[in-house]
Amino acid sequence: MVHKGVNMTTVKRYNRSLILKALSHGVLSRKDIAKKVNLTPASVSILVAKMIEENLIIEAGTSKQKVRVGRKKSMLDLNANYKYIIGITIETHTISFALSNLKQELITYYVQKIDDKDIASILKVIQQAYESLCFENRIHHRQLLGIGIGIVGQVDSIRGISLDAYGLWSHPVHLKKELEALLNLPIVIENNVRALALVEMTHHSDTDALTFIKYGPGIGAAFVHNHTVYTGSKYNSLELGHTIVDPRGKRCKCGQQGCLETVASYTSILDTCCQENILDRESDTLLNDLVNHYKADHPRVKTIIDEAIKYFAIALINLLKILDTKDVILYGDFFKEDLFFNILIDQINSLRSEHQFVPSISNISDDRDIGAIYIAYQKLFLETGGLPALKQPNGGELWKPHNLRNNHQH
Numbered sequence: 001m002v003h004k005g006v007n008m009t010t011v012k013r014y015n016r017s018l019i020l021k022a023l024s025h026g027v028l029s030r031k032d033i034a035k036k037v038n039l040t041p042a043s044v045s046i047l048v049a050k051m052i053e054e055n056l057i058i059e060a061g062t063s064k065q066k067v068r069v070g071r072k073k074s075m076l077d078l079n080a081n082y083k084y085i086i087g088i089t090i091e092t093h094t095i096s097f098a099l100s101n102l103k104q105e106l107i108t109y110y111v112q113k114i115d116d117k118d119i120a121s122i123l124k125v126i127q128q129a130y131e132s133l134c135f136e137n138r139i140h141h142r143q144l145l146g147i148g149i150g151i152v153g154q155v156d157s158i159r160g161i162s163l164d165a166y167g168l169w170s171h172p173v174h175l176k177k178e179l180e181a182l183l184n185l186p187i188v189i190e191n192n193v194r195a196l197a198l199v200e201m202t203h204h205s206d207t208d209a210l211t212f213i214k215y216g217p218g219i220g221a222a223f224v225h226n227h228t229v230y231t232g233s234k235y236n237s238l239e240l241g242h243t244i245v246d247p248r249g250k251r252c253k254c255g256q257q258g259c260l261e262t263v264a265s266y267t268s269i270l271d272t273c274c275q276e277n278i279l280d281r282e283s284d285t286l287l288n289d290l291v292n293h294y295k296a297d298h299p300r301v302k303t304i305i306d307e308a309i310k311y312f313a314i315a316l317i318n319l320l321k322i323l324d325t326k327d328v329i330l331y332g333d334f335f336k337e338d339l340f341f342n343i344l345i346d347q348i349n350s351l352r353s354e355h356q357f358v359p360s361i362s363n364i365s366d367d368r369d370i371g372a373i374y375i376a377y378q379k380l381f382l383e384t385g386g387l388p389a390l391k392q393p394n395g396g397e398l399w400k401p402h403n404l405r406n407n408h409q410h
């Protein structure tokens with residue numbers, strides 16, 4: 001049954017999207033795809049033939065597992081070279097740029113400091129980076145799928161607006177509209193932590209809900225349920241770093257006083273250590289320097305770090321009391337250091353009366369732009385079925401797969 005107002009082209013788009021999503025987890029035969037996406041093998045064959053012709057999908061040899069005597073399964077894969085993706089992450093002091101193939105394998109990556117924080121200068125930096133990425137890697141504009149942008153602060157990802165990028169601007173900036181006009185490419189934007197949480201979710205196919213926490217340089221979190229990130233009514237959900245822990249504490253970059261970030265973030269640890277001349281801000285090995293000082297029993301470093309981790313442990317426990325998810329994933333280099341991770345676990349266990357709770361360390365790539373690349377791949381490839389995105393007059397959501405959930409025709 002096709003819903004009123006949903007034409008066959010839209011259904012085809014949806015079914016192509018199902019096939020691409022199935023293949024995004026690895027190679028499959030046509031028969032495997034049909035079973036996975038609940039379409040007839042004949043429908044899958046027709047759709048796949050078209051997508052092979054369009055270069056979205058490639059034949060990937062035969063499976064060792066024989067279907068019947070003498071016949072091997074012919075396998076299909078996404079074409080990594082179909083299009084390139086640019087990922088950009090805008091943080092308070094830096095912008096990072098990456099170029100990847102369709103399978104999100106990085107070709108190049110670099111970070112640049114933000115010298116001028118006004119929006120016009122930042123748009124100029126992005127335009128120059130786009131031009132040099134294309135020129136240096138000999139990529140033509142038409143070979144690009146689009147650009148994904150992960151940015152700190154409140155983001156309305158549906159309309160593509162950065163509402164408040166703490167420390168950069170505190171008014172709405174129509175990043176998607178501005179950049180699409182400037183570069184003539186589809187742009188997808190999302191809060192940087194939520195973008196990373198979506199990547200994390202792809203590694204947990206067995207769970208339907210997880211809490212993702214990014215530690216460093218600030219503290220951010222995201223709650224993913226049924227493969228959708230909860231944003232809240234004002235795109236402010238789980239701004240863990242900006243929960244108040246000391247009303248008489250330091251002024252935070254968000255405007256409040258005594259946020260968790262001011263007492264427990266990696267930046268707050270570094271700021272205190274640099275102000276007290278314990279660390280040199282110019283050092284390239286700040287995290288290592290901290291580990292070494294701690295191991296050498298530097299009294300101030302021990303106090304500063306223990307205090308920060310204690311506040312972070314309290315915030316984690318409180319968050320878990322509210323969300324109660326089975327999976328809690330911690331992302332960031334700081335807690336990849338066993339020394340600091342073990343202090344965190346000790347703090348959690350000394351504060352909690354219930355059974356032991358140990359967050360997992362994220363296994364996703366350290367490259368900051370992996371989230372930005374992923375949202376472009378998801379919105380401009382997986383969800384569109386590899387077809388050009390449908391523009392809505394209000395600049396809103398391109399199309400809504402949930403309207404079509406029960407339509408499985410091709």
Ligand SMILES: [Zn+2]
Binds near residue numbers: 241252254
């Ligand atoms: Zn704050």
